[in-house]
Amino acid sequence: MDTIITRFPPSPTGYLHIGGARTALFNWLYARHNGGKFILRIEDTDAARSTKESVDAIFDALQWLGIDYDEGPYYQSQRYDIYRAHVDQLIASGNAYYCTCSAQRIEEMRQAAKARGENPRYDGTCREKGLPASPDAVVRFKTPGAGNTILEDVIRGNIVFSNAEIDDFIIRRSDGSPMYNLAVVVDDITMGINTIIRGDDHISNTPRQILLYRALGASVPVFGHVPMVLGDDRARLSKRHGAMSVTAYRDMGYYPDALLNYLVRLGWSHGDQEFFTKEELVEKFSLKNVGKSAGVFNPEKLLALNARHIHNAPEEKLAVHLLPFLSEKGIDAREDEYLYRVIATLKARSKTFVEMADGAEFYYFAPKSYDEKGVKKFLQPENIKALEKLAGALREQEAFDEKSLEPVFQKIMEETGLGFGKIAQPLRLALVGKAVSPGIFEMIAVLGKDETISRIDQCIAAMSGKTGISA
């Protein structure tokens, strides 16, 4: 087979949503898996609804997801000459004709058909008139009217459509701009696209497009219609289903690879495997294992998968995504060894980067207050005494790695007769200000000797009322 060439053709009428991202992903994965090409094309022939902001939002989202393209972005609005030429070709070859039926007349026709319980369709009034071009004329495609058109879908098998169901649809508006079906087909032909993977909501369009391919003398590409993503009410995804834009997930602290992983598993499977890195996806993806039934978007499973990706990703990769959330909290962190060590202690306990940033705060700022409940429970006079002892011992301690720290605590436990928890919790309060944090040893190892001791001292001072800091 020739080089696989796929494409993602969003129409810029809003943000890139979950469903669109999934379509892009399938095409991207298929191209990457097969060493093919992936093309981005902006379908902005609807001048009224297309916006520059939407175009930028789409680029932004794709970039964050790590879905890159080999060609484009092409803009349909800049290719009108090409469409015009193809429509003219269709007219010349007798496959299309001008039609001057008014929109009003068509509408009346539709109403009448509906009233009679029939299917609304163009009646072919202008079909054989041989009308010349005129300012208010549209161009219609001349449909066979009889016989069948078969869609050979790689995912669903053969789907047969009766040509009698397909009326002479408009391919060029009266203002000269191309209609969707014409533009996609011309683009896909001229861009060499040979594999079209898209949502199954496009199935009913396909026979029209196949007819167009033939009339244009082009070979029909491979089609694969993937099942759609539904909301929890089993209806088509929309705003009322909650956060549906890709960038919303970025802002909520999701890891792009996790979103990708979730989206692809919604409709595709590889045995029992649930967790895939992006590389694994490229390696294992195939159209053969794409299912046929629509799937319900489940935010909880996405969250769980996000947690797993965060747990498993190397610190360096996580750092890039965490940084924006840190700076949002006024933390001037940079990508360095310290950050990596911070992340190492946090990644098992963070489901999102928002959580991770929250958890990282104390590594950069000493506590400004101490959790009230925690103080009552763990910072009583006897605890302070233990903290003082501990601070003393730590001052003597040279090595500050986890392993070397343990014996120090052992010794304090023996001297005071306190259990580990009785020492760890007060210390945790002193270092973090809260009763929740990573493990004591790993935390101290990251904070370092000076900071650790200074925070203990600060806490002791606060508890004895010597500073402004209090519970």
Next chain:
RNA sequence: GGCCCCAUCGUCUAGCGGUUAGGACGCCGGCCUCUCACGCCGGUAACACGGGUUCGAGUCCCGUUGGGGUCACCA
């Protein structure tokens, strides 16, 4: 309504004629434990229905029901 697609736990799915119907999320127990998590162990829960075909159907065929999509000078 016409046309088209789909149908295994609540959800995502494995299954490709013979299985105690498997995994994941969620939920419920338990273990681990310096807090919170992670992790681990166990439990809950499904083949929409009716006909065929077959020695034998979740698996193949037909129908019913249910859900979805689509019927524009939108994409």
